Amino acid sequence: MSVETAPRRRRLEPDARRGQILACAVRLFGERPYADVSTTDVAREAGVARGLVNHYFGAKKDLYLEVVRVMVTIPEVALERLPKGDLRTRVDASVTWFLDVVSRHSTSWLAAVTARGMGGDADVERVLAEAEEVAADRMLVAVGLTGEAQHREDLRGMVRAYGGLATSTAREWLQRGALTRDQVHLLLTTTLLTIVEQVIPQVLADREPTRPER
Amino acid sequence: MSVETAPRRRRLEPDARRGQILACAVRLFGERPYADVSTTDVAREAGVARGLVNHYFGAKKDLYLEVVRVMVTIPEVALERLPKGDLRTRVDASVTWFLDVVSRHSTSWLAAVTARGMGGDADVERVLAEAEEVAADRMLVAVGLTGEAQHREDLRGMVRAYGGLATSTAREWLQRGALTRDQVHLLLTTTLLTIVEQVIPQVLADREPTRPER
DNA sequence: GCGCCCTGTTGGCACCGTGTCAATAAGCGC
């Protein structure tokens, strides 16, 4: 009667084990704040000794960085097939796409965005900033503002700021339930349209008072 | 030659001691993230035994809550003397006031806002939410949207969302230096104007399809 | 002025979570 059907130790390939632990960590950090999740919890969840977590990820903060990176990495699948139509259409489609993706991964996305740096940690801030960066660039091409090489930095700043609006608005919808999806959609499209049509042209114009016309 | 000018122990009134410790904590948490500030640091900064910190504030998190509460509490002095003029004027004045106050207390304000809950902590989130609430209400009266009793919740949601834009935009200016104050001012005024004039009327209209006209 | 008592203040204790490392055994090749 072989009771020991499961050997207490099972060897996995490093990549597999690492991925399994990371998956468990993502789940736990998604439902509880940073300080309330111990590496022991992660290890228990993965059915593994606590030391192994440190072996694969180093410090707890490093594990958390990986987790946040996974959480904010959005499936960059589509978005390549919507640049047709005028500005309003593209803006509308972009907002729709954004609301779709955040509502689908709402819990983990909320956790990642809410966890703005476990109290101002520099490294976490960096990871969030990188994600903002790619999102902003993607948004720039979506609304067709790829040129303007010399103002690229100003534009990125504007779009990153708009990202803050998108984040807080989505939170009002998904977390607080204070707004409906339609209201959020309306707010985000109208605002983005205003920024692109009114704010950005004025910024581009103001930046070169040194070279009037010619 | 009385060398012992300073008795190693000095008794202060509870309020005074508590306030002194809190002031030191505000300074430390303003320049370093939550995890990097130990209660020992706070005690040393205040020239006091570590146990006293726990005696007055309980757990470290409770002290942090007090600190955040202090950081986000804005001097509610003025703002009562700007409701003259049309909408554009009032919006402009409100944004100017906001930018003034955040730039004056930039470091502590940034620390508080960036510290979105030390990794999603519920209590810290609550304190931030309360601050957002009063800021939103203040903004509502500033732009003259006090009526509309039945839509108050929707309006507050909108304004809170706009607060996210204000936050991220100010961060682009103060922390990243990616935008100038003029650019921030332009973005915030134009956007707020759009929200009040275009988005909100539509929301108010859409909410009552059950009572068409009469 | 001298003591007493109230209470602000201290130092040390026990506990928990983390990071590290040598020891262990799983599983593949022979």
Add this chain to the structure above:
DNA sequence: GCGCTTATTGACACGGTGCCAACAGGGCGC
């Protein structure tokens, strides 16, 4: 089956936290 590589473990030390009984500052009554 044997041995070797290495994934995995358990125990150790360390630092930070919360708690508590003991201490002493300084105001009060005498």
